[in-house]
Amino acid sequence: MSxxxxxxxxxxxxxxxxxxxxxxxxxxxxxTKVSDFFEIACYNYVVKFYENQGxxxxxxxxxxxxxxxxxxxxxxxxxxxxxxxxxxxxxRPIIFEIRHNIPIxxxxxxxxxxxxxxxxxxxxxxxxxxxTHKYKLKxxxxxxxxxxxxxxxxxxxxxxxxxxxxxxxFTGLVNEIMPQSMRGENPFKNPKHLAPSLMxxxxxxxxxxxxxxxxxxxxxxxxxxxLFNIPAKAYLFISELNRIGxx
Amino acid sequence: xxxxxxxxxxxFKDRFNRGYNNYMKELKKLEKEGNLAISVEQKEILxxxxxxxxxxEEILFPLFGVGNFYEALNNGNSIKNGMKTGEKISIQINNYxxxxxxxxxxxxxxxxxFKMLKDLDFPQxxxxxxxxxxxxxxxxxx
Numbered sequence: 001m002s003x004x005x006x007x008x009x010x011x012x013x014x015x016x017x018x019x020x021x022x023x024x025x026x027x028x029x030x031x032t033k034v035s036d037f038f039e040i041a042c043y044n045y046v047v048k049f050y051e052n053q054g055x056x057x058x059x060x061x062x063x064x065x066x067x068x069x070x071x072x073x074x075x076x077x078x079x080x081x082x083x084x085x086x087x088x089x090x091x092r093p094i095i096f097e098i099r100h101n102i103p104i105x106x107x108x109x110x111x112x113x114x115x116x117x118x119x120x121x122x123x124x125x126x127x128x129x130x131x132t133h134k135y136k137l138k139x140x141x142x143x144x145x146x147x148x149x150x151x152x153x154x155x156x157x158x159x160x161x162x163x164x165x166x167x168x169x170f171t172g173l174v175n176e177i178m179p180q181s182m183r184g185e186n187p188f189k190n191p192k193h194l195a196p197s198l199m200x201x202x203x204x205x206x207x208x209x210x211x212x213x214x215x216x217x218x219x220x221x222x223x224x225x226x227l228f229n230i231p232a233k234a235y236l237f238i239s240e241l242n243r244i245g246x247x
Numbered sequence: 248x249x250x251x252x253x254x255x256x257x258x259f260k261d262r263f264n265r266g267y268n269n270y271m272k273e274l275k276k277l278e279k280e281g282n283l284a285i286s287v288e289q290k291e292i293l294x295x296x297x298x299x300x301x302x303x304e305e306i307l308f309p310l311f312g313v314g315n316f317y318e319a320l321n322n323g324n325s326i327k328n329g330m331k332t333g334e335k336i337s338i339q340i341n342n343y344x345x346x347x348x349x350x351x352x353x354x355x356x357x358x359x360x361f362k363m364l365k366d367l368d369f370p371q372x373x374x375x376x377x378x379x380x381x382x383x384x385x386x387x388x389x
Contacts, residue, residue, distance in 0.1 A: 009291055012367060013249055016299060019363050020255040026352050027306065031258025034309045036340045041312020044319055051324070058326040065330065066339040067320055083325075159309070161269045201304060202266070203378050205273065228308050228375055 036071050038159040039100070039118055042199045042227070043069075046098055046119055046155055047083050049194065055085035060097070070101045073116035077102055077127050077144050084124065095124045096152060102127060103145040104177050110148050115177055117154035121193055126150030148177060153193040153244060161202030162225050167211050170198040174221055181220040181244065188245045195242035197222035216242060249291070250298045259306050266301040273379045285387055293386050296373055300382070303374050307360060313338065313345055314353035 030037070051057055059067065061081040070080040083098045099120050106113035114135070126146055130136065133143035154177065156170055171182070174196045180187040181196050203226040204212065212223035222241045248267070253260050274297070277283045285293065319325065320336045327336060337346035364371055376382045 009288070009295065012369075013295060015363060015367055016295070017251050017255075019359060020250070020252060020302075023356050023359065024255040026356060027256055027310070028258045030310055030349075031256070033313075033340060033343055034259070034262065034306060037309035037313040040316050040338065040340075041309055044312065044316040047319065056326065057324060058328075059320060059336065060328075062327070062329060062336060063339065065334060066337050066344070068339040071340055159305075161266070201308070202269070203376075205378070226375075228304050 035159055036069070038201060039071070039157045040069055042155065042157045043098070043100060043119055045199075045227075046121075047085070050085045050096075050098070053087070055087045058084040058086065060084045070099075073101050073103050076129075076140075076142075096121050097124055097126070099127070099146070104151055104154065105145055105148045106176050107148050107179050108176075113176060114145050115173060117173070117177065118157040119155040120146060121152040121154070122146050123150045123152070151177065152188065153196055154178070155194075155197050155199055157199045159201045162200045162204055162208040162212070162223070164208060164211055166200070167198065167208060167215065167223055170223070171215065171219065171221065174219070184220050186244055192243040192245040195220045195222055195244045197224055197241070199227060200225045201227050220244060248298060249295050250302075252298060252302055256306065262305045263301055266305040267298065270297045270301065270379055277379070277383075283383070285383065289386050289389065292389065293383065296382060296386065297379075299369075300374055303360075307356070310353055311357050314350055314357065317345060317350045 047057060059081065060083065061068075061078070063079065063081065067081040068079065070077070077099070080100075082100070084095060085098060086093055086095045088094075099122055101116050101118060102120065103114035103116045104120060105111075106115065127144055128147055129142040129144050131142045133145075136143040156173060158166060160166060175182050178187070178196050198221070200223070208225075212225070215221060216223060220242050224241070252263055256263065274283070274293075283290070317336075317338055320327075320338070330336065335347050337344050339345075361371070363369075364374075370385060373382055373385055376385065
């Protein structure tokens, strides 16, 4: 085996092809789930962020020993698992839930507009199950959503290369469910959460990098890219990222 | 393309091509503008590196990511009510189950992948470099 791939390109290619041949069957078995895996990887980074901030992590809602991940906004939340985070301060314990794919009520029109963010940090027990909601479908018993006032922050996950359109669309989402972040206001006194964040797998080009810089200054949001560079970037969520909360 | 990624991983063809074409588009633009400034051999290295990078970014990284979450769920730091000692939590996504068997497979792939890079003296930083320009800068130094 060559130990200097750049001196022998052919050998380098062969080694990689051998790796691919050896593991192709196992890797191919996961092909249809890779987008979900990416979202779960990001969910894990959010949990790790709070763990690094001193929160205790509790796995909740296990379904017969399984962590059932909610990949779509449909389905009853009680049938899915989530992580509860808890931090004990001098005065009282602070508890939040880290949920995934549950509709969130709009800030301006909470009875009419609901948007499913991929990951949301909310107050405990905040999910409403409304049996008479106008958007309840016949096949469901109730419509579930997170009231806007219970939302602390949220994360939108995209396994793409960032584009101007992707970043601008994200600001529309923030404007609908956390417009305070668009105005640079601090909605809570709670421990500092990360500001609403777009988590993108791919890396910037010059144009998207500039848009992200401008938007991170203009608004209280984060555009986190290049998530492959773990743990330096996403795992510890470096201090230059925008936060909300004043304590 | 130089490596046989599409042949070996047909289920990932669209995903791989999407990531690869993005890099190629950017590379061609740099070439057209006369800003590439690398030798023919370095360009071949760059192309293989980009293929390997897309393999990691689009396919292996999410796979390793779900493995990391499985590990985090089952480590001693998190509180898990109702679980017996030694019992493992699996991850359910619709009807798909990621459990110990899958975790062991992913760990094996992860170990083999990074061992291969080490054996090849492949600078791992190239996988984590954010932009094509940064990758080119490293390759220029080879």
